[in-house]
Amino acid sequence: MTFLKQIYDPRSDKNYDWIFATNVEKIALGDIIKQYKKRWRIETQFRVQDEARIKCKSKDMKVRYFLFMLEQMLQTIWICFYKDEVPFKKFLIELSNTAKKWVKVQDTE
Numbered sequence: 001m002t003f004l005k006q007i008y009d010p011r012s013d014k015n016y017d018w019i020f021a022t023n024v025e026k027i028a029l030g031d032i033i034k035q036y037k038k039r040w041r042i043e044t045q046f047r048v049q050d051e052a053r054i055k056c057k058s059k060d061m062k063v064r065y066f067l068f069m070l071e072q073m074l075q076t077i078w079i080c081f082y083k084d085e086v087p088f089k090k091f092l093i094e095l096s097n098t099a100k101k102w103v104k105v106q107d108t109e
Contacts, residue, residue, distance in 0.1 A: 006015040054067045078091045086094070 007018055008015050054071055056064060056067050058064060074092070074095075075088070078088050082091050
């Protein structure tokens with residue numbers, strides 16, 4: 001277990017106390033935050049993939065493959081254009097709301 005006191009975060013302009021649980025016996029103090037950010041990004045990517053998964057009961061492989069490719073496309077668009085602006089789940093919600101508005105506009109024409 002590693003305890004870090006009063007670590008400055010330039011994004012929030014605040015100091016934080018952090019506790020890291022690790023099985024690594026020797027770790028350079030200057031590298032611990034960088035390593036955990038990297039590991040946390042991996043966990044975040046798994047969570048994002050779960051949020052993007054389209055639930056489907058179809059046994060047709062063409063349908064399942066199409067939905068898989070759609071998931072990948074949505075993730076790629078988010079990573080390339082919106083990752084720094086909005087969480088993935090909010091991106092999906094906003095995309096859904098926009099699509100619903102487009103459908104309403106088409107229905108009224």
